[in-house]
Amino acid sequence: MYHRRLAKSKAAEEFIHRKDFEPHWDRYAESRRIYIELEHFHLSALQLLDGFDELSSQDREFLVRDLDLPDNLQPDFKLARDLFSAGLDGVGLLIAGRGLEGVLRAAAKKRSVQFLRRDNRPPSPACEADFADLIDIFAKMRWRRDKSPVINKETAAFLHFLRTTRNSAAHPDLAGDHKHIKTAREQAKIAAQLAQDIWKRVTRPRTQFVTKSIQKD
Helix, strand or coil, rough: CCCHHHHHHCCCCCCCCCCCHHHHHHHHHHCHHHHHHHHHHHHHHHHHHHHHHHHHHHHHHCCCCCCCCHHHHHHHHHHHHHHHCCCCCCHHHHHHHHHHHHHHHHHHCCCCCCCECCCCCEEEEEHHHCEEEEEEEHHHEEECCCCEEEEEEEEHHHHHHHHHHHHHHHCCCCCCCHHHHHHHHHHHHHHHHHHHHHHHHCCCCCCEEEEEEEEEE
16 A cells, blocks of 8 residues: 555555454454455455556556657656656656657757857857757747747747756755646656657658757847
8 A cells, every 4th residue: 555546546445445344353253244344355455456457557658658759769758657657756757857858959969950149159059058948949940831830839838847847856855845746647748748749840851940040048
């Protein structure tokens, strides 16, 4: 019952209810009720084990079941999966965010995206920018075909939110209560899906940008 998600699942409800019959053992033993209680307890334990098997199967596929990224961009998401399976949701989100950041950097490097500084210094590779700047760079980039942004405002906002959440998770002394930990699994799933979608769109053959040199604010 140290498995928090299992303990809160429907599969554990009956077991939690039935497991405390021991204090009544002597009284139950005076009648046939003891056999009834043992049978109920046995069935609830089987139900609990079925729930554990189901969660274990889900944990093996979490984040990586439909992940379609190059092999070198998958390790962080696999590590995040393992951390979530052990109940380390805050750290799992941290690593999933790192995986998404790695995809953005790899995409910027693959397409030779640069950012321009205001002090007339030579352009710098966008893949070397900090994460906040990297998000803004992709938000400013436009597809040549229809001038639409490479990542829209909603995606950019989520990326910044995830960056802030990830940074908070990395510094427990500053994190406070942070209710976001309760939804870390959902945020990690969005991060993995975004990583896949962005990689596919940015690396699609014959797609072009209006410009690959973006002014850094």
